[in-house]
Amino acid sequence: MNPLSSTVLHLDTVTRIHGEGATEVRALREVSFRVAAGELVAVMGPSGSGKSTLLTMAGGLDAPTSGTVSVEGVDLATLGNAGRARMRRTSVGYVFQDFNLIPALSAVENVALPMELDGVRSRAARAAARAALEEVGIPELADRFPDHMSGGQQQRVAIARAVVGERRLILADEPTGALDSETGEEILRLLRARCDAGAAGVLVTHEARHAAWADRVVFLRDGVVVDETGADPADVLLESRR
Amino acid sequence: MSSWRLAIRLARRDALRARGRSILVLVMIALPVLAVTAADVVIQTQEVTGVEALDRRLGTADAQVTVPAEGRPMVQRFDPMDGATTVGGKPDPPTEAEISAALGGARLVEERVGSVSYATDKGIGYVEVTEVDLRDPVADGLFELTSGRLPETAGEVVVNDAVLDSGYALGDTLDLGRQNPAPTIVGIADSASLRTAPTAAGPIGSLGLDARNGASPGWLAEGGPVSWDAVEALNTMGALVLSRAVIEDPPPASEIPEELNWDSGDDSMVAAVALIVVMALLEVVLLAGPAFAVTARRQARSLALMSATGGTPAQSRRVVLAGGLVLGGAAAVLGVVLGIGAGWLLLPVVQRWSSHWFGPFDVPWPHVAGIAMFGLASAVLAAVVPAWIAARQDVVAVLAGRRADRPPSVRSPILGVVLLGIGVAMAAYGAAAGSGSGEFLIAGSAIVAVLGMILVVPVVVAGVARAAGRLPLSTRYAARDAARHRTRTVPAIAAVAATVAGVVTLGIGLSSDEAENEGTYTPSLAMGQAAVTGYDLRPAAWDELARVVDRELPGATVTPMTGVGGEDWVDLQEPGGSAPLLDEMSVGFGSSMLVGRSVPDLVPGIAAADRERAAAVLADGGVVAFTDHDVAGDEIELMAGERGTTIRVPAAYVRFQDDTYPTLAAVASPEAVERLGVDVGTVAVAVAGADVSTEQEQDVTEAVAAVNPNAGFYVERGYQAEENTRIVQFVLAALGAILMLGGTLTATFLALSDARPDLATLSAVGASPRRRRSIAASYALVVGFVGALLGAAVGFIPGIAITYPLTAPAYTDTGPYLDVPWALIVGLVVGLPLLTAAIVGLCTRARLPMVARLD
Structure with missing residues (x-):
């Protein structure tokens, strides 16, 4: 089987409703899309369009009101809380806008965290973490604590944490939002490289410039996929929407 | 003032918004206030003060006059019950008419009181x-x-x-x-x-009260207020006066007669109360401290914004301090109101246990105000350090979203070590000073040492974090997080440490005291033996006693012991010697000289070889004399009390073994006693060969008392550890556990709420919900273990020192005894932290926040 064509993430008519009655908010409405291995998909849309909700669904941090979310062919609803946690440890890597490193842990410990949580022996986990840090180009920062790193360095550590081990799905929520544009580009280059190496990536962003790194762009508005492009350059798509 | 108004408004809003934290602080401060207020109300109500008791003692009379000492002149305090004494002179009791005249012609109604x-x-x-x-x-x-x-x-x-x-x-x-x-x-x-x-x-x-049963003549007087001058005049006539006017409106204290103006020990009382208040204040401050630290951190961003827009550090400080003011004030009012209510509800319950009627419901407002101030002060003090830190925070770092405390300062641990040194020195000085002033120095040293320790805690916490690299994830996270957030960790650890230090100090004191009791115990009989002793008993009574014991203890060997008795006694003298053979002794068997052919088995502290030597001399018609020093001779002079007969007989001098207090001066052979011509009779009954149970002992004791109240039964069981010591140790451990649990729980849950973003991250990278539990338990373990270890170490300082005044009194040459209750200490340092960690782990919800955003 061609790994590039295998589906890693599949959202099938996913609806997510927050609250009830008068306070009801439909964050996502019957959203469907697939991400295959080796593919980087950008999810775009204005504030409140449901981008982040989509990402929390994909990582099993939140459950859909209706519809199914499958990761590597497994319906997340069939896994318990613990099963979804295991899936996040082994299959999914998150990258957030505000880095979300744990300040009490050093860089290498932060990267080793998912493996350690999965019960991998600390020595092995740290070795893998050092390798991951090497891949993102900051092996020399392994023993630093997050408070003593720049934003770009912290985000590299976060990406290393997202890719450490054999994870095949990287979920990035505005990973460059807190960075200057030059550093942001480097981070996206890293993400692109990981996907080219076989991972499936979802990149939530509101900057068209960043969407250009993606293979496809899914455009959300008010919780609905309003467009999905395969090969069109994102800029063209955005122009046509205005 | 206006800047305070702003600060208080901010604090009030914040307190209302962060309800959980506010309730935590309220409870922590209101509870002690409530408990002390309730206790004070009950104590003040059950205590019938001078004025309240007047109607109960005087009826409607103006004074009560008694003539207690047959008319000897007297002096008295304002209330003669508080102190009165004779001041010499010949008895010349005043007549009723004279008393009435001295009271300005008051009407007297005779009253006698007694039982x-x-x-x-x-x-x-x-x-x-x-x-x-x-x-x-x-x-x-x-x-x-x-x-x-x-x-x-x-x-x-x-x-x-x-x-x-x-x-x-x-x-x-x-x-x-x-x-x-x-x-x-x-x-x-x-x-x-x-x-x-x-x-x-x-x-x-009507009831037969007179001088025979100790009742003195007395009167109730009615005829206008009795002044202090009139009281003094009656005193010189030999009467004591309880005057309504004097009690209600006492003259200046200088009027109290010199003979009765003793030092009532108020100084030591004040010192003790001050020590307790300081320790309690410290404990409450430390327990409430973490809550204010977290509050200050939550406010960090708004404070930084305030600074960025031109606020001064003093204003930042005020905002945090105002939190203490608002919550402390609310807690104080709440505690006092609820405390008065609780006291009122408790009164009927306490009254049921008391043999006296309580006074009217009495709220001691000055005390209550003091207690409320205590609550307010503890909250403000708990906010002082967070406020100081908030005022000095790095505005840029806070606005950039970095969350850690500043690195620990170097100066305060040095000051801490210096304070610890002063504590040790004070303790050593107190130990050397002995009982009296020593205890207060040592108690003071405890406070100084605990304060010093608090200043050292940050360094220790940082050290633990540094050493945590190889620990499992949860423990490593907990140790590092504890070190990063010292403002909330340090007071929690210090609260645990202060508690443990107190428990260890008291524990060492208690078990050393117990060791002294055991070490200085002197048996009255040889181990396992029993005896019936008594005084002023007729021979028939002794026969009856022996029969009773024989009946109650089947299988026991019951032997009447004969000795020199009646009106006679015998003096012993080493020929040519002048020193007494025994410096001190207490008669253990009804007579200082027993008569027989051997030293009875139940006499304790005599070596087997000496018993053989004694038996030989007694068979020879001689005498065994007990001494407390070596005597070489083999003869002794005996002088028969008032008869004056003096004889010289062969003698064996026997020394009691070192740990025995002499209970006997000599054992004489029947021949020797016969030559002296003194009366001999039964003086005690020896009981041997029966393993007497405590129930049997109780039965025999009652049976013996029924024969004659002057007789008693005693079984030597060796040193019996006091049940109380065990119970007190247990109570200490339980108290320590409760305070440790309180301190650890608050610190842990505050840490958890502080760690929300970290927990969200952990959740996002796949931590299972249980992880929150293990992190909470690890945090509790770090706080409990570090606190207990430090506290135990510090507790040894006053603990060892206190054994000197406690177990080595100046007038004896024994001691000091030191017994460290290792089981208690290991339990506190190892067991209790594990227990609290387990409890915290179980109490923590296993749920991770799912929202991966900073609050």
Whole structure:
């Protein structure tokens, strides 16, 4: 089987409703899309369009009101809380806008965290973490604590944490939002490289410039996929929407 | 002032918004305030003060006059019950007319107060009696008639329910024994002051009170206020006066006679109270501290914004301090109000246990104000350090979203070590000073050492974090996080440490005291032996006693012990010597000289070889003399008390073994005693060969007492550890556990709420919900373990020092005894932190926040 064509993430008519009655908010409405291995998909849309909700669904941090979310062919609803946690440890890597490193842990410990949580022996986990840090180009920062790193360095550590081990799905929520544009580009280059190496990536962003790194762009508005492009350059798509 | 108004408004809003934290602080401060207020209300109410008790003691009279010492001149304090004494002089009792004249012609109503024995359905009891004409209006208020009528003649009395409960009914004759009046019970009346004790009252002569049973002549006086001058005048006539006017409006304290103006020990009392207040304040401050630290951190961003827009550090400080002011004020008011309510609710319960009637409900407002101030002060003090840190925070770092405390300062640990050194020095000095001033120095050293320790805690926490690299994830996270957030960790650890230090100090003191008791215990009999002893018993009584013991203890060997008795005694003297053979002894077996062919087995502290030597001399017609020093001779001179006979006989000098207190001066052979011509008889009964159980001992004791109240039974069981020590140690450990749990729990849950973003991250990278539990438990373990270890170490300083004044009193050459209760300490340092960690782990919700955003 061609790994590039295998589906890693599949959202099938996913609806997510927050609250009830008068306070009801439909964050996502019957959203469907697939991400295959080796593919980087950008999810775009204005504030409140449901981008982040989509990402929390994909990582099993939140459950859909209706519809199914499958990761590597497994319906997340069939896994318990613990099963979804295991899936996040082994299959999914998150990258957030505000880095979300744990300040009490050093860089290498932060990267080793998912493996350690999965019960991998600390020595092995740290070795893998050092390798991951090497891949993102900051092996020399392994023993630093997050408070003593720049934003770009912290985000590299976060990406290393997202890719450490054999994870095949990287979920990035505005990973460059807190960075200057030059550093942001480097981070996206890293993400692109990981996907080219076989991972499936979802990149939530509101900057068209960043969407250009993606293979496809899914455009959300008010919780609905309003467009999905395969090969069109994102800029063209955005122009046509205005 | 206006800047305070802004700060208080901010603090009030913040307190309302962060409800959980506010309630935590409220409870932590209001609870001690509530408990102390309630206790104070109960104590003040049950305590019948001078003025409150006047009606109970005086009825409606202006004064009560008694002539206690047959007319010897006296001096008294304002209330003669507080102190009075004779000041020499010849007895010349004043007459009723003289007393009345001294009181300006007051009307006198005779009153006698005392206690007499009476027959009950179980035997003989004692009844508190008052002889006074109860129909006289002046006696109104002394007794309250509940049924029947007041006595009218000297053959009638009223009693209370306690007397009726012992086998009497209205209309019965009160049996006061032969040769005493036998009054009829015509009414039931409660005494105004005594609640549960049997009481009786009737006219003069009705209850047989006179000088024989210790009642002194006395009168209730009615005829206007009695001044202090009049009291002093009556004192010189030999009378004591309780004057309503003097008690209600006492003269200056300088008027108290010099003989009675003793130092009432107030200084040491004040010192003790001050120590307790300081320790309690410290504990509350430390327990509430973490909550304010977290509050200050939550406010960090707004404070940084305030600074960025031109606020001064003082204003930032005020905002945090105002939090303490608002919450402390609320907690103080709440605690006081609830405390007064709780005291009111408790009164009926406490009254049921008390033998006296309580006074009117009494809220001691000055005390209550003090207690409320204590609550307010502890909250403000708890906010001081967070406020100081908030005022110095790095505005840029806070606005950039970095969350850690500044690195620990170097100066404060040095100051801490210096304080610890001062603590050790004070403790050593206190130990050297011995009992008296020593205890206070040592207690002071405890406070200094604990304060020093608090300053050292940040360094220790940082050290633990540095060493945590190899620990499992949760513990590593907890240790590092604890070090990063020292403002909330340090007070929590210090609270645990202060508690443990106190428990360890008391524990060492207690078990060392116990060790001293054991070490200085001297057996009265040889181990496992028993004896019946008594005084003033006839030979027939001894025979009966031996029979009783034989009956109660089948299988025991019961041997009457003979000794020199009656009016006779024998002096012993080493020929040519002048020093007494024994410096001190106490007669253990009814006579200092036993008579027989051997040293009885039950005499303790005699070596087997000495017993053989003794038996040989006794077979020879000689005497065994006990000494406390080596005597070489083999003869002794015996002098028979008043008869004056002196003889010289062969002797064996025997030393008691070192740990034995001499209970016997000599054992003489029958021949020697016969030559002296002194009376010999049974002086005790030895009981051997029976393994006497405690129940049997109780039975024999009762049987022996029934034969003759002057006889007693004793079984030597060696040193018996006091049950109390165990219980007190257990209570100490439990108290330590509760405080440790409180400190650890608050710190842990505050840490968890602080760690929300970290927990969200952990969740996002796949931590299972259980992880929150293990992190909480690890945090509790770090706080509990570090605190307990530091506390135990610090507790040794005053703990060891206190054993000197406690177990090595100046007038003895024993001690000091030091016994460290290792089980207690290991339990505190290892067991308790594990237990609290387990409890915290179980109490923590296993749920991770799912929102991966910073709050």
